Amino acid sequence: MESIKVAQDMEGVSSKAWWREVTRKEWNALGAGFFGFALDAFDVMVYAFALTTILKEWGLTPVEAGFLATVTLFSSAVGGIGAGAVADKLGRRKGIMVTIFLFTIFTGLSGLTQSLVQLAIARTILGLGMGGQWTAGVLLVSETWSAKHRGKAIGIMQSGWAFGYVMAAVAAMFVLPVWGWRALFIIGVIPGIILLLWITFAVEETEMWEQTRHLKKDASMGFSQIFRPDLLRYTVVITLASTFLMFAYWGLFTWLPGYLSTPVDKGGAGLSILKSSSFMIPTMLGAWVGYVTYGFFADRFGRRPVFASYLVVAAVLVYFYGSVRDLNTILLMGPFVGLFGSGAFSGFGAICSESFPTRARGIGTGFTYNVGRMISAVSPMVIGYFAGIYGMGSALGLTSLSYILAGATIFLIPESKGRELE
Template sequence: MTTESIEDSNSPTAWFKEMTPPERRTFWACFSGWGLDAMDVQIYSFVIPTLLALWGLTNAQAGQLATVTLLCSAVGGWAAGLLADRIGRVRTLQLTILWFSVFTFLSGFAQSYEQLFIARALMGFGFGGEWAAGAVLMGEVIRPQHRGKAVGSVQSGWAIGWGVAAIAATVLFQLFDPTVAWRYLFFIGILPAGLVFFLRRFVDEPPVFAETQRRIAQTGDRPGLLEIFSGPVLKTTILTSLLATGAQGGYYAVTTWLPTYLKTEKGLSVLNTGGYLAVIIAGSFTGYLVGAYLADRIGRRMLFFVFSLCAIAVVFAYTSLDIDNTTMLFLGFPLGFFGSGYFSGVGAFLTELFPTRVRGSGQGFAYNFGRGVGALFPSLVGTLSATMPLGRAIGLFAVAAYALLFIAALALPETKGKTLHADG
């Protein structure tokens, strides 16, 4: 390869131009799936202030509703990973998208805390499963030198979905009375179900997975349910689970409570809160794209080191220092940038660390174990806010999570540019 071609390969947009039609279709399917997943999940964060007022919920109860979704997503993610290793990445992705769409829609009919608790718990199973199937699918389809950029750019779909949820919440709460606006917000969660038709028609299984399935069929040596907890894979499972715990815990401690923090402690209206969140979401989207590029440029581990340290500094300033609203507005961009951008390296990193025969299971478990433990953070923030300011409680748990992300990355090997092989 010439120097010119190497430089072109490392450019921010080369990977997209070089994608084959199957790679491109897979990219847009996974990008859309993750974005719509984000929309359905983040809808709840905009409903919290209304439910606190209408139903008289405590912060602890509101946090528990967020936590049960994430806890169930941990179970759903591992189950979907196991399923993806058996029936395929694409079929599993279809099932999970249908699942979380239906139960987000049904959340809008809840008449009590208990009913909403059940609906959000069931929604969580599909939410966790979508990432497990989609991240493996994208990671296996794309070529090694662009895996970080492609999988990371898929991750940026989360910011798009978050933005759609923010816009929908701002519009609906302006047009309708809050007593019904929150229900309409959940109702639009059925929209992702339409993506299943695209998946069925245009997206195929990755060749490396198909070859692995062929070898397994020949040998009869099918992966066991607990294979990721034995032999040389065990260490990888433990360390990647800790990495994901730090990544998920920091993110959810901040984003679950941001609208409530801005409204209750900073005294912002619904419309103004939307403006502040727009800056944070813009920073998040930019962070995902820059993180995706850096994951292939400087490596997965260095990306985690830089972004986790910067996230610690920005979150502390945003939630714990006495700063005016104008400063908070501008600080929102780096908060979104560093508080989300490290996710761009996670999917590719986990794909490269696990062997193909258990990649869905391993990646699904590790990422969603982190989500399950990180799920406790919103609930703990809500509980702790009874004894200290909400902003300080958010900052405390977020900083601890980002520190864990840094330490786990330090213990894992660099995998940038690794070629995936069929096994079995």
């Protein structure tokens, strides 16, 4: 009896202290993915917070403002696909460094632009790095961490987006009213350079890539392999799920700060820019919880059911959120919209990594995730168009259907929980 009790106690300690099984190499890889994605979010979302100010200063229409977000998303899709190929060719570590460099430099340059065309060019090149960051980060983390904890690791990495979003909101609260939107873009350069230096000295290349790098010389291992019969099903289904989820996400979260700061008579919540930024902080804290908890639930219950559950709840919440005008209700619902509307993104990293073999993991992950982003790039413009007709709140409600479709699509591929990467 005593031995049984000791065994049970040891099992309990082991289950509670999963992080004790993680090596320094794994933590460093996760740190690179987390902080890289956090800076990615910061550099992207400062535009969302500056959107209303830029719109007024330059006299832009909602469609023109949405166009700037759309070109960034479209180019990010190209960057994401390219980063997968770069990561397969040069390594996961170099892939993540290239993407950080791109979006850091061109976010700073965005603050120096003088016209819509100049800003569109800067945001386009920024998008190449933005899209590539997720692809390279997922490859680095998924190939470094064990199958037992892969879902958790990718969930934590994905939560870097919420962390960066909160930092963007805090910066908007203090920088935007005093120094304007240009300073908001420029301040992101310094942490990007610091992160690049840290990755250079602290992060190692994955052993899995090192052991299979010779396969990249084989012409049969090129881009077309993800469209061959053994991988085509995964390529098509994950691309569709990515498209539906990103259409919903970018349509909702690109315009959410604008919805909060839009006057009530135009379908918004009627908050000041300062107050709308403060309202976004609890929303993104909820998103952080969603990203992290998804990984734990997915490791326990499976990739598909958790993915679908998050998105069904998100669809219901967003539908009602867009029609609410009571500020207390908006503040209360915000964290839950963030949790369920964002958390399912943690699923893509594990699903992509476990669906494609090492020889095609970079290409497959980059293509499926980022072609979805490319197609969904029209979402900010579509939401902006309908906002001009029906009001911002009603336009945001259109994203609910897209959340539902994303959740349903993922059941067209097999469950991959616990699958070891070859």
